[in-house]
Amino acid sequence: xxxxxxxxxxxxxxxxxxxxxxxxxxxxxxxxxxxxxxxxxxxxxxxxxxxxxxxxxxxxxxxxxxxxxxxxxxxxxxxxxxxxxxxxxxxxxxxxxxxxxxxxxxxxxxxx
Amino acid sequence: xxxxxxxxxxxxxxxxxxxxxxxxxxxxxxxxxxxxxxxxxxxxxxxxxxxxxxxxxxxxxxxxxxxxxxxxxxxxxxxxxxxxxxxxxxxxxxxxxxxxxxxxxxxxxxxxxxx
Numbered sequence: 001x002x003x004x005x006x007x008x009x010x011x012x013x014x015x016x017x018x019x020x021x022x023x024x025x026x027x028x029x030x031x032x033x034x035x036x037x038x039x040x041x042x043x044x045x046x047x048x049x050x051x052x053x054x055x056x057x058x059x060x061x062x063x064x065x066x067x068x069x070x071x072x073x074x075x076x077x078x079x080x081x082x083x084x085x086x087x088x089x090x091x092x093x094x095x096x097x098x099x100x101x102x103x104x105x106x107x108x109x110x111x112x
Numbered sequence: 113x114x115x116x117x118x119x120x121x122x123x124x125x126x127x128x129x130x131x132x133x134x135x136x137x138x139x140x141x142x143x144x145x146x147x148x149x150x151x152x153x154x155x156x157x158x159x160x161x162x163x164x165x166x167x168x169x170x171x172x173x174x175x176x177x178x179x180x181x182x183x184x185x186x187x188x189x190x191x192x193x194x195x196x197x198x199x200x201x202x203x204x205x206x207x208x209x210x211x212x213x214x215x216x217x218x219x220x221x222x223x224x225x226x227x
Binding site: 089 | 153204
């Protein structure tokens with residue numbers, strides 16, 4: 001059974017810092033991996049989708065990488081801003097075509 | 113496009129009552145699903161569908177029913193509400209490519225309290 005882990009559970013950084021959020025998964029035979037952002041009391045907003053054949057995807061200040069063989073993905077946020085404060089979730093679709101399996105998220109606070 | 117919409121936004125039920133959470137999408141997506149989100153438990157899949165007339169159980173299906181009569185709509189029915197069903201419920205959808213899920217889009221959620 002696929003399991004997704006995100007460490008740390010919470011992270012606090014000063015404004016302007018570059019940071020990395022980590023996601024690991026137990027079954028490396030995935031089809032894709034998706035990063036989401038969730039603001040308090042809100043739904044999930046899709047940030048980036050990486051297909052299994054890709055190594056990374058970029059959107060603005062966000063860069064997500066994927067290393068299937070080691071079962072890891074990272075979300076890099078450049079020049080963090082207070083508006084980046086949210087919970088970041090990663091989720092995978094694996095080779096069994098099971099619908100998205102989620103990690104429990106990393107709660108990010110960017111301090112002005 | 114409205115994307116994925118959910119109604120109601122908030123609901124309070126008494127134990128034993130039944131209700132239906134509504135979910136609709138206007139992106140012609142084949143795949144739709146329901147998740148519940150609880151503190152410390154993360155997001156857990158309740159039921160999902162890969163097309164009209166096709167549904168399947170997820171990780172936590174007990175106490176919930178679904179049906180998919182149209183591509184656009186995927187309602188979630190609580191048969192006899194219990195306090196353990198107090199949660200935030202999210203509906204999601206995506207297109208399918210060769211049977212695999214593409215980027216998934218989520219609705220704003222329904223916050224349900226069962227007294």
